[in-house]
Amino acid sequence: MTEHSAPAEPTESRTVLSWSGGKDAAYVLYELERDDVAELLTTISENGRSSMHGVRRELYEKQAEAIGLPIRFVELPQECSNEEYESRMADVMAEYESLGIERVAFADLFLEDIREYRENQLSETTIDGSWPIWNRDTDEQIEAFLDAGFRATVVAVDGSLLDSSFPGRELDSRFLADLPDNIDPCGENGEFHTFVWDGPIFDSPVSVETGEVVTREVGDGEFHYCDLR
Template sequence: ALLDEQARAIGVPLEKVYLPSGEPGGCTNDVYEAIMSRVMAHYKARGVETVAFGDLFLEDLRAWREANLAKAGMRGIFPIWKRNTTKVAHEVIQLGYKAYLSCVEPKVGSGFVGRLYDEEFLQVLPSEIDPCGENGEFHSFVFDGPIFKRAVSVRVGEIVTRDGRYYADLLPNDSVEKCTAELIPPV
């Protein structure tokens, strides 16, 4: 529901791709590639030739994306490729984007899940953690910024641990009282 609301707030269409989950095996890479191959063929047939990615420096991921797009007769563009991630992080905040951290790896620490991605966050983030989470250290949900026609009204719900990661349940603002990441002691 929040992704739908985010798309409406920005004013762009949202087409979802559903991947299998659950045990055993969840969504294997082969299954993922097969599904995405069909999706890319669908978009190619609609005239889409280029897909943009926000990757910054993971060479293997870029090569994988480009190889899979090439199979569909498409190409990828990487507009922020090789940019300094510290500079990108500060620019995103200075431009007015607002986000909550929705998932963090244990090495980041449980005290970071559910908090705002802001200058204070960058100041206290452990130095070995990429400030853009480029290595998968954390994920976020952007709820406001210059491209938004209006902010997405969202609040942090329950904080849980699942599959060794910390997750913040992000909910529409009117559905729950705000909780804090202090429910889980920092690691």
């Protein structure tokens, strides 16, 4: 099931941005021509939260409103198979084709297998993949993000790599200084995830408060999540 905040009709904008609500996606939007972006696209679990970030749907809605773009939610079962995920995304891509969308932009930085997977999923369509920040140095990328004036909260961390003191903190120079040497500063390997609530793409900040930190099993490991309200 998909839901979006704008009518499904042909659009002059030709790009959809794959949206996590986090720092890299926000920076990609910062670099793109805003008028060329038709909408943001994200997946949400049937429990009303992002399955990876744990962020509530209503916060994504407020984020999109502050940015000034519609957002489309692809709702997934809480225990979603890869086949079901691909089926639902294929339906969305078919609709995008009918609307004249030419490309989907992704905020991946260097994970070749993820890029290859995305390219394979798009290969059955007329839609191209776009990787605006691909292969950028991650130390330079995180500094560019902060220098641009973005602000973000760390919402989830891989418990095998970071302890429960990290979620709920603002992503800033002090957070980066506290990261162990083996952690990518952009968290590209899944070490941590963020929610961006202010910066140059926002008409006004998204008001958020940090709640409790909880630990949940994810696959064979565990993640620490900070609830945002």
